[in-house]
Amino acid sequence: MRKINVEVVVDNPTYFETGTLITFIDTKTATTQGIIDFKGDLGESCVRYYSNNTFINVGLGDTTIDMTNEVKFLKGVKSAIKSAEELERDEVYIFCGNDSYLLDIVSLNAQLALYKWDKYKTKKDDDYIGVTKLIFIIKSESEFAKSIVERNQIVAESVFFARDLQNDNASVVTPYYLARESMELEFRPKFRTQTIHNGAIKEGGLGLLYAVGQDSVNKPYLIIMEYNGAPEDPKISAIVGKGITYDSGGLSLKPSDSMLDMRMDMSGASAVLGFMKYVAETQPKKNFIAVIPAAHNSIGSNSYMVGDVLTAYDGTTVEVRNTDAEGRLVLADALAYLVKNYQPTEIIDLATLTGAVVSALGDTMSALVSNSPKLVKKIYEAGEVCHERVWELPLRDEHRDAMKSDIADLRNMSKIGRNAGSITAGAFLENFVDDIPWCHIDIAGTAMNDKDGGTGYGVQLLIETLL
Numbered sequence: 001m002r003k004i005n006v007e008v009v010v011d012n013p014t015y016f017e018t019g020t021l022i023t024f025i026d027t028k029t030a031t032t033q034g035i036i037d038f039k040g041d042l043g044e045s046c047v048r049y050y051s052n053n054t055f056i057n058v059g060l061g062d063t064t065i066d067m068t069n070e071v072k073f074l075k076g077v078k079s080a081i082k083s084a085e086e087l088e089r090d091e092v093y094i095f096c097g098n099d100s101y102l103l104d105i106v107s108l109n110a111q112l113a114l115y116k117w118d119k120y121k122t123k124k125d126d127d128y129i130g131v132t133k134l135i136f137i138i139k140s141e142s143e144f145a146k147s148i149v150e151r152n153q154i155v156a157e158s159v160f161f162a163r164d165l166q167n168d169n170a171s172v173v174t175p176y177y178l179a180r181e182s183m184e185l186e187f188r189p190k191f192r193t194q195t196i197h198n199g200a201i202k203e204g205g206l207g208l209l210y211a212v213g214q215d216s217v218n219k220p221y222l223i224i225m226e227y228n229g230a231p232e233d234p235k236i237s238a239i240v241g242k243g244i245t246y247d248s249g250g251l252s253l254k255p256s257d258s259m260l261d262m263r264m265d266m267s268g269a270s271a272v273l274g275f276m277k278y279v280a281e282t283q284p285k286k287n288f289i290a291v292i293p294a295a296h297n298s299i300g301s302n303s304y305m306v307g308d309v310l311t312a313y314d315g316t317t318v319e320v321r322n323t324d325a326e327g328r329l330v331l332a333d334a335l336a337y338l339v340k341n342y343q344p345t346e347i348i349d350l351a352t353l354t355g356a357v358v359s360a361l362g363d364t365m366s367a368l369v370s371n372s373p374k375l376v377k378k379i380y381e382a383g384e385v386c387h388e389r390v391w392e393l394p395l396r397d398e399h400r401d402a403m404k405s406d407i408a409d410l411r412n413m414s415k416i417g418r419n420a421g422s423i424t425a426g427a428f429l430e431n432f433v434d435d436i437p438w439c440h441i442d443i444a445g446t447a448m449n450d451k452d453g454g455t456g457y458g459v460q461l462l463i464e465t466l467l
């Protein structure tokens with residue numbers, strides 16, 4: 001994993017000796033200082049040299065930075081970081097003054113902008129590897145400022161961890177690999193991890209997860225991680241992440257181009273693991289249970305078949321109309337398992353579930369389908385704060401009806417095909433959560449994009465929602 005060294009120092013950049021410094025300048029100061037071709041507009045950035053120093057200025061505009069304008073501002077921070085890398089700087093100073101809000105958003109987003117997926121790029125000794133150290137300069141000694149930066153370093157590391165899992169080969173990140181990563185957490189205080197493997201999945205009655213994973217040599221796992229940080233508190237928040245380590249579509253084979261990103265069909269799982277890593281590092285006084293159904297949806301002579309009727313963990317029967325609608329199957333078993341064995345207070349699942357969500361909301365927002373307006377509100381507000389945004393879709397009886405089968409209790413592909421596809425997928429899942437407040441987050445659009453690969457979407461959203 002890429003490691004960024006982070007430091008906080010108290011200093012005054014007027015005496016800045018030598019190096020590369022990112023500074024934030026509002027329109028007024030930019031005018032008085034007369035920086036050529038730089039007006040200090042919000043999100044604007046430029047590089048200027050003064051003797052031995054490189055100053056990278058980022059515009060603050062003419063009001064204070066708050067939630068309404070920080071997205072634009074952070075674009076400037078990101079391009080400032082990119083400029084430092086174009087100049088092949090190893091370490092960058094960032095002057096944040098006494099503004100803890102600025103320090104918070106900058107210290108997180110500067111780190112996030114430094115992520116690289118270069119594991120498979122061959123390297124020579126003298127190759128530039130990017131900025132490896134960020135030094136945040138504050139004006140006066142402050143434990144609070146230090147704690148903000150420390151916390152954001154853990155957030156960034158958790159996001160990097162999730163992105164690495166997303167980006168690596170499907171032949172590396174197998175269900176077993178995810179299980180092993182989760183077992184690492186068991187060595188941390190207050191953690192307990194349990195994995196249920198192939199044969200035990202079948203015998204345990206998780207018929208949907210077993211069927212999806214049965215053809216692959218990389219056999220399925222159900223991963224259960226418990227974190228007990230508040231033993232006296234009856235509240236347990238559950239999180240579930242779709243862990244399809246590769247989605248070929250199965251016998252309902254995907255077109256080749258659609259398979260390109262399907263090593264990242266475990267992005268729900270990586271978000272959950274990233275969140276649990278953050279929990280392990282920060283040891284909050286809360287209770288969590290995380291469940292990951294992990295399987296490889298492969299095509300072969302032992303693949304599960306279109307037309308088969310399968311039985312879920314809770315006894316519900318499901319007619320398989322399309323083996324590419326596998327995510328909802330593995331999630332259904334995971335949800336049923338969670339409800340029966342743990343009775344959590346609330347459930348949030350994250351899944352790259354439908355292509356339809358990309359058409360509906362693009363790559364900047366995830367879709368919510370839920371039985372709990374209260375939980376929706378909580379996640380929506382968290383999403384606005386951390387910029388991992390969400391939007392609720394309606395869930396009505398026509399969607400529920402569309403998932404009913406003539407020959408079984410449910411069907412895995414709706415009667416109305418791909419229309420309202422993200423909603424009907426949610427309607428299917430709703431059958432497995434009883435009356436527990438639940439929210440499904442479809443991250444098929446936000447978890448990955450052509451430019452960045454895996455985004456680690458969901459780690460920050462879960463941290464903001466649950467902590």
Ligand code: BES
Pocket residue numbers: 247261265322324325326327352353354355356412413414417418421444445
């Ligand atoms: N993993 C895919 C959804 C997906 C699509 C994720 C694009 C990321 C990017 C999922 O398993 C799937 O194939 N869904 C089908 C459902 C359909 C058969 C009802 C889809 O969306 O086409």
Ligand code: ZN
Pocket residue numbers: 247249323324325326327
């Ligand atoms: Zn699929």
Ligand code: ZN
Pocket residue numbers: 244247265324326327352353
């Ligand atoms: Zn899938």
